[in-house]
Amino acid sequence: MRQSGIVIILLSAIALFGSGCQSEPGIDKEKFSEMNRTVRDLKTSITSSNPCDAQDTLLQRLASGTAALKEKAASKAESDLVEAYARLLTTYQDGLLFCQYRHQLSQFQFVPKGRIYVFQELDPLVQKYGFSTKSHLYKPTGVYWKSIEGESIKVIWESAEFQIKIIENMVNYY
Numbered sequence: 481m482r483q484s485g486i487v488i489i490l491l492s493a494i495a496l497f498g499s500g501c502q503s504e505p506g507i508d509k510e511k512f513s514e515m516n517r518t519v520r521d522l523k524t525s526i527t528s529s530n531p532c533d534a535q536d537t538l539l540q541r542l543a544s545g546t547a548a549l550k551e552k553a554a555s556k557a558e559s560d561l562v563e564a565y566a567r568l569l570t571t572y573q574d575g576l577l578f579c580q581y582r583h584q585l586s587q588f589q590f591v592p593k594g595r596i597y598v599f600q601e602l603d604p605l606v607q608k609y610g611f612s613t614k615s616h617l618y619k620p621t622g623v624y625w626k627s628i629e630g631e632s633i634k635v636i637w638e639s640a641e642f643q644i645k646i647i648e649n650m651v652n653y654y
Contacts, residue, residue, distance in 0.1 A: 506555065506557050506654040507555070507557050507558055507561055507650070507651060507654045508554065508558065509651065511549070511552060511558070512549065512558075512561065512651065514545060515542075515545040515546070515549060515565060516647075516651060518538065518541045518542050518545055519542075519565075519568070519644055519647055519648075521538055521541075522534075522538055522542065522568070522572065522640070522644065523641070523644050525538060526637050526640055526641055526644075527641070531575065531579075531633075531637050532575075532576070532579035532582070532583065532633070534576065539569075539572060539573065539576065542565070542568070542569050542572065543569055545565070546562060546565045546566050546569050549561075549562045549565065550562050550566075557650070557654040560650065561647065561650050561651070561654070564643065564646050564647045564650060565647065567643055568640060568643040568644065568647065571636060571639050571640045571643055572640055574605050574608075574609075574636050575633060575636035575637055575640060577601070577602065577605065578596060578602065578605070578632070578633045578636060579633060581596055581597065581599060581602060582596045582630055582633065590616075590618055591627065592616070592627065594629065594630045594631070595614070595627040595628065595629060595630055596627055596628050596629075596630050596632070596633075597625065597626075597627050598613060598625070598626040598627055598628055606626075606628060609632070609635055609636060609639075611628045611629070611632045611635070612628070612629075613626040613627065613628055614626065614627050614628075
């Protein structure tokens with residue numbers, strides 16, 4: 481009699497603790513299907529011969545999709561995935577900003593070919609990505625200015641590719 485009482489108590493304890501140890505739901509792949517198509521399109525754009533020619537619609541799709549999914553994340557895994565999309569969005573925006581400045585200033589003769597003038601707006605990104613700068617003197621005014629190597633943008637695209645791999649792994653293995 482005593483053994484059956486102990487067994488009942490043990491089974492009750494296992495049932496009680498076991499119900500609290502349910503695993504958290506993973507990722508609802510259907511909910512994220514549109515964003516995953518956007519990420520595939522972005523990956524194609526980044527690995528193309530000129531990622532700076534990306535369409536603005538891709539950036540808009542990534543931004544609006546990330547904002548919409550932020551409210552719909554139903555689990556920790558989904559919240560983590562939305563954060564990964566947000567990091568990718570930031571990296572992609574950084575790259576496009578450098579592309580914009582590289583393109584705009586390529587027409588000015590004072591900027592050496594293959595370099596990007598570091599405007600004040602770009603300075604935090606230069607620090608963020610650890611780009612080395614070169615100082616230049618603009619002789620007519622005697623003012624020094626900084627530039628980075630035009631190929632530095634590749635570091636940002638590589639970072640975006642790395643973010644895409646993280647997202648793909650999260651989607652495939654959660």
